[in-house]
Amino acid sequence: MPFAYRKLKLKTRMILILGLVSALQTGLIGGFAGYYLSESLYEQIGQRALMVSKTVAAMPAVIEGVKKRDTETLTALSKRIADTNQALFIVIGDSHAIRLAHPDPDRIGHSMADDDGDRGTRALKYGEGYVAKAHGSLGLSMRGKAPIIDISNGEIIGIVSVGYSLDQVFSTIQRYNMVLYLVMGLMLLGSVLAAIVIAGRFKKAIFGLEPEEIAALFQERDATLQSVREGIIAINRDGVITTFNRTAIETLGLGPDTRLAGRPIGDVLPENNLMSVLETGEPAFDREVWMQGRQMIVNRLPVKQGDTIIGVVASFRLRDELDQVSRQLTRIQQYADTLRSQTHEYSNKLHTIAGLIQIGANEQALALIGSEVSDHQALIHLLLEAVPDPVLAGCLLGKYNRAREMGLQLAIDPDSEMADLPPQLPRDQLVSVLGNLIDNALEATRQHRGEGGVVHLSMTDLGHDLIFEVEDQGPGIPEAERERIFERGVSSKTEGDHGIGLYLVKQFVDRWGGSVTVEPLQPNGSRFTLYLTKTPVQTEGVMQ
Known part of the structure; x- marks a missing residue:
């Protein structure tokens, strides 16, 4: 049932819910009204019967007739009064509840207890009038009983019982109930129509969507927002x-x-x-x-x-993110240029080897091949052993080839170890930062030493930090400039768009919770040391 309910449209659900609530409310109100009406009618009929019985008991003719036991006079009088008050019956009895007047002459002289087992004890013994509902010889009726008191001495000499048929009450209740049911039906119909209108307007306000669709859209919207x-x-x-x-x-x-x-x-x-x-x-x-x-x-x-x-x-x-994207695109272009230059370099060497073979200089050809293979094999072996991360290893291999293209050498310390990279460390930012340091070292070395210069790189992941040291053979950095070189736009180069690389290095290091230092080398050059903690420290912005 719940599954079938969930398959219903929202409008149908709202109509059903509002209709059921209205039906329940109407039913409860109608039931209470019907019950209250029935009880009120019963009470009114009972009070009427009691009032008539007290009135009859106080009539002098009735008192005198009971004293003389004049059944004929009492019967005629009770019949006339019953017709006048539209009562079902009026029964008069003596002090022992023996009938002196009854609509059925055959029951005169018999005990009033023959009808309902009530001998009128409360009226005859205590002198109290009361109301009772009972099923007698004339049917189910509401009865009012009152004692007949001789006013001369105050003695209880008899009893009067006045009864009204409950069939009359039932017919009256049915008439009222018909009106009540009609009103309840109109109320229910009005509630259903109101439910249809409300459901239609509500559905229009939510663009005709179902609750499940709204929930799905909210989840999609939240996922899209967060992504x-x-x-x-x-x-x-x-x-x-x-x-x-x-x-x-x-x-x-x-x-x-x-x-x-x-x-x-x-x-x-x-x-x-x-x-x-x-x-x-x-x-x-x-x-x-x-x-x-x-x-x-x-x-x-x-x-x-x-x-x-x-x-x-x-x-x-x-x-800065836009600048970073621009720099990454530039770096990709540099990698492409490096690959093209490497392809050109190897093409020249292959042509050289082919020429040596053609002229019969086989030993020189083998020596050239061995030298080329041994250099790359040594580097690849070092990277496989010390740098298992493919992104970082690829970056270092590219920088090695870039240095060779520039006529320089990138010497990686054979004792380097960088295997314990934290998984949350963004690799693209790491290679960007390290690449900036190496590129700056290569540029400084080429400008100061020309071809044949060497840039040294050492790495270690011992302890709680990742440490990268890049040493160049450049002219060095004056002491007054060492603190400013990490500011945006500050650079010792005069041509091109510079002053950004070291600024980005410092920005990344600060965000990650690390540090970067620079110190001079003798007789010339600089050493940049990059410290990156293995557990990042989140930094909070400052409210202005």
């Missing part, structure tokens, strides 16, 4: 945050457990311009702004319901 690599924050017309994603928390430098929903946007981002968009309704795209002390690219879009602005959605990302 977006841009920070997203939405506010309502009151400037209160209603929606946000994890990227927004991370981009703003807030704590991972920070909850933004329900907070005014001014408390989280005092320097935001979302309220102006809420007022003007003008969207803004790709605006460069500073938020939380960071340069970001922000898009703002008003949310409208009809022609009314009900909120604003903002998406934002760090400007």
